[in-house]
Amino acid sequence: MTGRDLESRYRRLLAVYPWEHRRRYEDEMLGVLLEDALPGQRQPGIGDTVNLVVAGLRARLGWTARGLTDRAWSDAAAVTGLLAALTLVAVNGHAVISNIPPAPGPEHYPFGGDGIGALDWLPLGTWAVVCLALLAGLRRPAIVLVWAALLTDIALLPSQYGSNPIPAVSGLWQLVLGLVAAVAVTVRAPRRRALALLGTRRLLTIVLALATVDAVFLINRLASDSIGANGSVFYVFHLHDNKVPRRNLELTSGSDAQVMFYLAFLAAAVLALLAALTTMDGPVRRRIAVLLAPVVALVVLVEQTFDGWAVSNMNMGHPIYLVAAQWAALAAVPLLTLVIALLLLTRREHTLRMVALGRTADRNQPTP
Template identity: 50%
Template sequence: MSADELERRYRRLLAAYPWEHRRVYEDEMVAVLLAGARPGQRRPAAGEVRDLVGAGLRARLRVGARGFTAPAWADAAAVTGLLAVMLLLASAATAVLGGPGRGPSAADWLRVAGWCGVCAAALSGLRWAAAGLAWAGVVAWWVLVAPRTVDEPTYVVDTLPQLLLAVVAAGALTVPAPRRRAWAVLGVRRALPLLLAPVTAAALLEINRTLSPTRDAGSGSFHVLYGLEAASSTTLWLYVAGFAAAGLAVGLALVTLPPPVRRRIAVMLLPVAVLALVIDATLAGWNYSNMHMGHPVPLAPVQWAVLVLVPPVTFLAGALLVRRREETLRMVALGRAADREQPAA
């Protein structure tokens, strides 16, 4: 009975190894471990636990790293890098265009110039130049924005999704890929919506800022929806329709990509959306306190830890789900092929 119990515990420890490894070597490893066990031993030794779990996790990391070298990841990175840069450029352009009573700062112009350079380099196929400029944009955030954490914590936290999007853009552009790979993956029909949609969104925001009524102008009642202002509900819904059309064009362009590429683009961009959602959902009270307390209220260390850990955890979870999904599809395809090869009874 003790030998059976020891075997079960060894097999639980071997679960740290990838299933491909266990399928081939598990029985042999268990036999070796049992042969080296002491008479009457019921539990694995502490050293065995450490060695087996450590080796299993290292094997999983090696398998996972090989998975990221698949061509689909390179294709997805090329598209994601271009899309992220366009979104950052649109955001920077919106800040420069501003609205009534607000003039652009030197930092706003710097952002526009920087992301224009990244976009031009990416579209021209100069991947290393685009990646270098994108990483320079990430460093610029640390130089220009991070020092304001003590005095303006809400501003710093509000810019974190943009920082993460810049990291995604820089990381995606750093992934080795053939020259102008994004154009080859997208094609002209998909590339045009991806390039025009952020520009359209920025133009709609500027038009709304320029033409929207203001409360101090005595223009009477007006309608507001998520920061959009219009004198009539019809005009407001026209703005909404414009944003919806731009989003739909991007969605259709991405949906028509091959499924492996489409899944990986979602995995790369999902951390940005999740981080923005976490900030909006969990820090609303903290933001309100900063607005009304009369002095900055710093984030607690656990809150900073959540903001730092959410993006990598989201990415790794998404990558794991994609891998399992594709492995399941592969096994189903193999099963169907085997069924077709069997002769009819």
């Protein structure tokens, strides 16, 4: 019974290794470990435990790194780079819209911008050119522009954070999305690979969906001259945006029906965008989700845990800066999310391979 307990515990330790490694070497390794065990030993020794865990993690990372070189990853990187660039065009387009000043009236629109300056157009124009370069197959100019835009945002972040930490922190997701775009665009891929994978119809759906979102807020901004008169309805939707002084996405209207009309267009745009992405090839779609997972995790983290800090900043009359633990969380959560997403992807695709092998074996089994 003691030998079986020890064998079972060693097998649990060997589970750290990737499945492919265990399939080839698990029995041999287990035999060596049991042969070297002391008489009556029931627990793996500390030295064996540490060696197995470290070697298993190293092997697992090695298998993962080799998996990252397959064609599905380069395809996913090509599509993700274009999607991230298109998203940043829409985000910076909303920033320009938000800076449109309100029309004069007895009661001004409360979140009106201070006017559009030349610098407001620069990020929008940069990411638009990146998208055009990727679609045209001009990979090198796209790489230069993406990294230049990312490094510029990184260089400006300390001054933005020093003057107003709320938009700087709430807009970190855009910085991470820019990093994802830069890394994805840098991955070697055939010319116009993203366009070939998406197809003209799916690409047009994505572009029109993002354009519709900006168009809804542009129309609403131009139509919302005042608020408060005649019982007008005021809605505020939170959105992290470091280009706008406030962390809000707002729709205003004088009637519920008009607001519902706006929301219907927004919902249709989101559904069209999701439909375009979910109809892509499975391996590429899953890898795109892995690459974008850190961005989503950062948005959720800031939205769910930093609201109290943001409210304190607005009410105290002076900036309240993040402490070291908060910065550590902002850095660690996206990285940890990426690692977990990679492990889940590996497990998912291993399950799919096993199912496919089982179906193949069933088809090849002779009929009795």
